[in-house]
Every structure is written in C-alpha cells, then in structure tokens.
Amino acid sequence: MSMVQVIRKADQMSKLFTVNRREFLVAAAIPLYAAGPLQTFSRDEARLVEALCEQVIPADDAPGAKQAGVLYYIDRQLAGPLRRFQPAYHDGLSKLRDACQSRTGRDFADLPFPDQTKFLQDVEAGRIEKLDSFWRLVIDHTMQGFYGSPAHGGNRDEVSWDMLGIRDVMEGHTH
Numbered sequence: 001m002s003m004v005q006v007i008r009k010a011d012q013m014s015k016l017f018t019v020n021r022r023e024f025l026v027a028a029a030i031p032l033y034a035a036g037p038l039q040t041f042s043r044d045e046a047r048l049v050e051a052l053c054e055q056v057i058p059a060d061d062a063p064g065a066k067q068a069g070v071l072y073y074i075d076r077q078l079a080g081p082l083r084r085f086q087p088a089y090h091d092g093l094s095k096l097r098d099a100c101q102s103r104t105g106r107d108f109a110d111l112p113f114p115d116q117t118k119f120l121q122d123v124e125a126g127r128i129e130k131l132d133s134f135w136r137l138v139i140d141h142t143m144q145g146f147y148g149s150p151a152h153g154g155n156r157d158e159v160s161w162d163m164l165g166i167r168d169v170m171e172g173h174t175h
Helices: 003-016 021-029 043-056 070-078 083-104 113-124 132-147 156-164
Strands: none
Touching (some): 043 070, 043 083, 043 113, 083 113, 113 132
C-alpha cells in the first residue's frame, strides 16, 4: 500500500470514529448511577444514598464512596443477602428526605457538603428523631462497600485496597 493510500484509509477510518460535540456532551451528562442497572433503589433514592455514602467516605486525595461505587454495593446487597434491610432503607430514606425538606427546604443531595454534614450531625445528636439507627446502618453498609471485595459490587477498581497499599495482599480475595 502506498503512502497516499495509507493516508486516505486513515482519513476514512477517522470519520468512522468521530463524535460530535452534542453526542459527547450527552454521554458526559449521564449520571454515574445510570451507568449500571439499579435493582433496589429508584433514581431519587440512589441519588440520596450516594450523597449519604459520600458523607461517610468523602473523596480527598484518594477516591471516596462515590468513586468506589458503594451505591452499587448497597443496592446489590439489598436485592440479595441483605434483603431484610430493604424496608429500613425505603422507610429511612423517606423520613430523611422529609426531615431535610422540613428543616432546610431542600433535598439532602442538593445541599452543599457542609450543610449535609451539619444535618447529619443533628441526626447523630438526636435532634432529628428516628433517623439515627438508619444513619448507622448506612455507615455500616458504606464501610462494607468501600473496603470489601469488588466481587460484591463495591470497591470499584479496588480503590480502597490501593489507598491502604494492600492490593497485592488482597489479590483474588472474594469474600
């Protein structure tokens, strides 16, 4: 093949793989939780759970709960071995949503991070009734999803194991 033919072929191939700006923006705008099917949570519930999990393990110089896919761990486990906690999540999320709307006039996930933190401090201090046990459950499940095996739906790309420097020790660990 001559150089001219190679250039023409490369030009034809590049036209096959171009993405216009609109296609790129639409793809980039898809929320993270739309990347995989949720089994237990609605979109609104998923958004709220993800914000709660990010409060437990926020991103800093290392990935947080969102990047580790903790939402997917909790969702997957509630559809399986932790099914008994489904009612607690649906009830707790509803009560949390109502309490946050009542106190702030906004959805929890729409609050700035420091305001979310303050709201959850009030939950922990008992100033917002009947949410402390649900919040502790979310904390427990967030920790499990962040530090556990990716085989269970969380710890995406083994981010927590990298953060702890134990990826090589955990290689092949599935439970």
